[in-house]
Amino acid sequence: MAANGTRQLPGQLVTIERHILERQMMHPDATGDLTRVLQDVALAGKLIASHTTQAGLAEVLGTTNEINVQGEEVQKLDEISNDILFRLNDHTGRLAAMVSEEASDILHIPEKYPTGKYVLSFDPLDGSSNIDYNVSVGTIFAIHRRKTEAGPGTLEDCLQKGRDIVAAGYILYGSSTMFVYSAGNGVNGFTLDPAIGEFILSHPNIRIPTKPKYFSANLGYQRNWSDGVRRFTEWVQGEDGGPVLGLRYIGSMVADFHRTLFSGGIFYYPVNINDKNRPNGKLRLLYEVNPLSYLMEQAGGAASDGRQSPLDIQPEHLHHRTPFFVGNRELVSQAEKFIEQYG
Ligand code: P6P
Numbered sequence: 001m002a003a004n005g006t007r008q009l010p011g012q013l014v015t016i017e018r019h020i021l022e023r024q025m026m027h028p029d030a031t032g033d034l035t036r037v038l039q040d041v042a043l044a045g046k047l048i049a050s051h052t053t054q055a056g057l058a059e060v061l062g063t064t065n066e067i068n069v070q071g072e073e074v075q076k077l078d079e080i081s082n083d084i085l086f087r088l089n090d091h092t093g094r095l096a097a098m099v100s101e102e103a104s105d106i107l108h109i110p111e112k113y114p115t116g117k118y119v120l121s122f123d124p125l126d127g128s129s130n131i132d133y134n135v136s137v138g139t140i141f142a143i144h145r146r147k148t149e150a151g152p153g154t155l156e157d158c159l160q161k162g163r164d165i166v167a168a169g170y171i172l173y174g175s176s177t178m179f180v181y182s183a184g185n186g187v188n189g190f191t192l193d194p195a196i197g198e199f200i201l202s203h204p205n206i207r208i209p210t211k212p213k214y215f216s217a218n219l220g221y222q223r224n225w226s227d228g229v230r231r232f233t234e235w236v237q238g239e240d241g242g243p244v245l246g247l248r249y250i251g252s253m254v255a256d257f258h259r260t261l262f263s264g265g266i267f268y269y270p271v272n273i274n275d276k277n278r279p280n281g282k283l284r285l286l287y288e289v290n291p292l293s294y295l296m297e298q299a300g301g302a303a304s305d306g307r308q309s310p311l312d313i314q315p316e317h318l319h320h321r322t323p324f325f326v327g328n329r330e331l332v333s334q335a336e337k338f339i340e341q342y343g
Contacts, residue, residue: 097153127252138254
C-alpha cells in the first residue's frame with residue numbers, strides 16, 4: 001500500500017490480454033484468433049467465479065437431479081459453467097467445435113454462426129462433487145487446431161493427441177481465482193482482481209520445484225490398486241529408501257494439481273482393479289488429463305498413464321478414461337518402474 005494509503009499497482013500491470021498479445025508477437029503468422037479464444041475462456045472464468053463464490057447465497061447449491069454421460073449427478077453449477085463456456089464461444093467464428101465433460105457428443109457450432117480453426121475441449125467444473133462443502137473447484141481446458149479444412153467440426157478434429165495441443169490451462173476457483181495457462185512457452189499464472197475484474201500476472205514462468213514435498217492420492221482406495229502402485233505408494237512414504245513425502249489430497253483435481261505444481265511432488269489417480277466399469281480409471285483424457293499433462297511438461301515436470309505420457313495416447317472416444325500420474329519427473333518415472341516390475 002502506498003504511503004498515502006492508495007492501492008499500490010504492481011510495477012508492471014500485466015493482464016492476460018497483454019501477456020498473450022506479447023507472446024503472439026513472437027509468431028508473425030499469428031492472426032490473433034488463439035489470443036481471443038484464451039480471452040474468451042478467461043471471461044468465462046470470471047463469470048463462473050462470480051457464481052462459485054456466491055453458491056451458498058444464490059441457491060445454486062445441490063444437484064439438478066440429472067445424471068450426465070459420465071453417470072455422475074450434474075451439480076447446478078456444472079450446468080451453469082458448461083452453459084457459460086458454450087455461449088461465450090459458440091458465436092465467435094473461432095471454433096470448429098467444442099467437447100465438454102457434460103455433453104455425450106461433440107458440441108457443434110450453431111448453423112447461424114461461422115466456424116473457425118480451433119477445437120476447445122473442457123471440463124467446465126472439475127471437482128464439482130465438492131461444491132456443497134465449499135472446496136476449491138476448477139475449469140480445465142485444452143485447445144487444438146482443427147484437422148479438417150472447414151465446416152462443422154468432426155470427431156477427427158476432436159480426437160487429437162495431447163501432443164498436438166496448442167494451448168491449455170485451468171481456472172481455479174479457490175481462496176482466490178487463478179487462471180494458469182501455457183501456449184507452449186512455459187506456464188504463467190494470473191490472479192483475478194475482483195475490484196477491476198481483470199486477471200493480473202501474479203506467477204510468471206511457473207516451474208515445479210525440484211525438491212518434492214507431497215504425494216497426493218486417495219488412500220481410501222489403495223487396497224484396490226495394483227501391486228506396483230501400492231509398492232510405489234509405500235516408497236514415497238520412505239520404504240526402500242524412498243523420499244518421505246507428506247500426504248495431501250483434496251479430491252478436487254485442479255486444486256490437487258495446482259498444489260503439486262507449486263509444492264513439488266506427485267498426484268496420481270490409478271486404476272481401481274476391482275472396478276470393472278472403469279478398467280482405465282476415472283479421469284478423462286481429452287479435457288482433464290491431457291491439459292494438465294501438457295502444463296506439467298511445460299513447467300518442467302512429467303505425466304504418465306503408468307507406462308507412457310498421456311499426451312502420446314490416441315483418444316478412442318470423447319470420454320476416453322486413463323490412469324494418471326503427474327508431478328516431478330523422478331517420481332513419475334519411479335511409479336512407472338514399480339508398475340513395470342510389479343504390474
Ligand atoms: P475420488 C472430481 O470428481 C474428480 O473428477 C477429480 O477432480 C478428483 O481428483 C477425483 O474425481 C476425486 O475422485 O474418487 O478420490 O473422490
